C-alpha cells in the first residue's frame with residue numbers, strides 16, 4: 541500500500557507562507573505583511589500529501605509528534621534553508637525560433653522598439669522564424685527554457701502563443717505549450733495571443749476579423765474536442781498594432797468562449813486600454829507603463845490585476861509603470877518576466893530585484909507580486925501562490941540567512957536556490 545504522504549521538508553529556519561488565511565491576493569499595505577514562520581530553535585516543516593497538496597505546516601517538533609515518519613515517502617532536511625512558495629511568472633512568450641541579439645545591438649545604438657517593429661523586425665522577425673520551425677524543434681527549445689525557469693524557482697508560468705499570427709501557426713504554438721503542460725514538472729497557464737501583431741499584407745481590421753471569425757472559433761472547437769486547453773485571451777493593444785475597438789472586440793470574443801481576459805495595454809502609448817480592460821472585467825492587464833490616473837482608478841475598482849514587467853522598461857529604457865501609485869490606490873500588482881526575444885530573462889529572482897530598484901517596490905511587495913498576486917492574475921490563487929494547507933506543494937528551498945537574500949543578491953539565484961519542488965516532487969536539485 542502506498543504511503544499517505546509524498547514529502548516532508550523539515551527543520552527549515554524560515555518558511556515564508558505569504559498568507560495563512562486563504563487570501564486570494566494582497567493589496568496596498570497588506571503586501572508588506574507577509575506571514576513568515578521563524579524563531580523556533582527546532583525549525584519548521586511542511587508535509588505534502590500523496591496528491592501533491594500541502595497537508596500541514598508547523599514547527600518541526602509539532603509535525604514530528606503528529607505524524608509517523610513511516611507514512612512519508614521522502615524526507616528532506618532543510619537545516620540552514622528558507623522555504624518560499626514556488627514563483628509564479630505571470631507573463632511570458634516562451635515559444636519561438638531565432639534570437640534577436642542583433643536587434644538588441646540596434647536598440648543599444650538608439651533604435652526604438654517600434655522603429656524595429658515597423659521595419660519588419662521585432663515580433664515580425666520572430667513570427668517568420670517561428671512559422672518555419674517545426675513542432676519538435678519548438679518543443680525542445682520550450683522545454684529547455686522551462687527547465688531554466690524552474691531552476692530559478694518558477695513553478696507556475698503563463699505561456700503565450702503569438703508568433704504564429706495565422707490559424708495554422710497559432711495552433712501549432714498552442715499545441716507545443718499544451719504538450720509541455722501535459723508533461724508536467726511545472727504548472728502552465730496557456731494564453732492565446734493571435735493578435736500580437738498585424739501580419740504583413742493585412743490591415744489591423746482584417747487581422748481582427750480573422751482572429752474573431754476564424755481563429756477563435758477553431759480554437760473553441762479544439763478545446764471542446766479536448767485537444768487543447770486554453771486559459772486566457774490576449775491582444776497587443778498599441779498604437780500601430782490593434783486599436784482600442786479592435787482589442788475590445790477580440791477580448792470579448794475570447795471571453796465568449798470562456799477565456800480569461802489578460803492582455804498587453806498602455807505599454808508605449810496611452811490608449812485608455814486600462815479603462816477598457818476594467819470595463820470588460822479583465823482578469824489582468826500587463827505592462828501599463830503609460831497608464832493614467834483614471835486607468836489606475838478603473839483597475840482598482842474592477843479588481844483587474846496589473847502585471848508589471850520590469851525587464852521591458854529596463855531593456856527598452858522606458859519609464860517604468862507607476863507601481864507606487866497603483867499600490868497606494870488599491871490595484872492588485874503582480875510580476876512577470878516577460879520572457880521573449882526582446883527581453884531575454886527567465887529568472888523571477890532577478891525580476892524581483894529589478895522591481896525593487898526600478899519600480900520602488902519593497903522586497904515583501906515584490907515577493908507577493910511574484911507569488912500570490914501573480915497566481916491571482918492567472919485565476920489560480922485558490923491553489924497556488926502561498927504555502928497553506930490545501931494548496932499545491934510548490935516550493936523553493938534557498939540556502940541563505942533569510943529569504944530576502946534571494947532578491948538582494950542579484951544574479952546569484954543559481955547559487956542560492958538549493959532545490960525546487962513541484963507538487964511534492966523535486967524538479968531541480970543543486971548538489
Ligand SMILES: N=CN[C@@H](CCC(=O)O)C(=O)O
Nearest residue numbers: 662663776852878880881882
Ligand atoms: N509588447 C508586446 N509583446 C512583448 C514583446 C514581444 C516581442 O517583442 O517579441 C512584450 O510583452 O514585451
Ligand SMILES: [Zn+2]
Nearest residue numbers: 631633804878
Ligand atoms: Zn508580452
